[in-house]
Amino acid sequence: MRLHVVDHPLVSHKLTVLRDEQTDSPTFRRLTDELVTLLAYEATREVRVDPRDITTPVGPTTGVYLAQPRPMVVPILRAGLGMLDGMMRLLPTAEVGFLGMVRNEETLEASTYAERLPDDLSGRQCYVLDPMLATGGTLAAAINFLTSRGADDITAICLLAAPEGVANLEAGLEGLDVPVTVVTAALDEKLNDKGYIVPGLGDAGDRLYGVAH
């Protein structure tokens, strides 16, 4: 697994505003959207393209188009939905599949409660959107789910990651013969005893959409 921490002053600035507990929900949603677009630019560095002959007003040339099958973007409900528009701005022709996963706040185990994805993902590059790589359980379950359907290249985009989550994710993907990259705006200090990233930004879903429980 490859971890790419995007080191850019605009990313750091937007992340700092997101972290601030004074930032309200509308601002949090807008900044998440902007931040994801910046992360998506890095995350799509290896997106597959095919050569394409075209003619400009001045003459013929060969460029590239996104390859078929089209990339699949997979937000993890609920909080991953807040990242979808920012991603699709950069990859408007991608397809979108949904995975609903919830973590049991006592055991911290992830389980799937909803799924809307093609049965066959053979040859598909998948971009998983999950704001917080905390324990790593949700992301490991999502990636194993996608590869079990044939996805052959996975990039996860996370606003933040915890070192424990990165290590657990690596362990959870052991033996998987599919390249996995995690792109994040920062690798934080640790997890607290409730499984929250420290210093983090709190509950991403609640900050995007309000308290759900």
Ligand code: URA
């Ligand atoms: N999920 C969140 O929303 N925030 C955390 O810090 C950890 C998991």
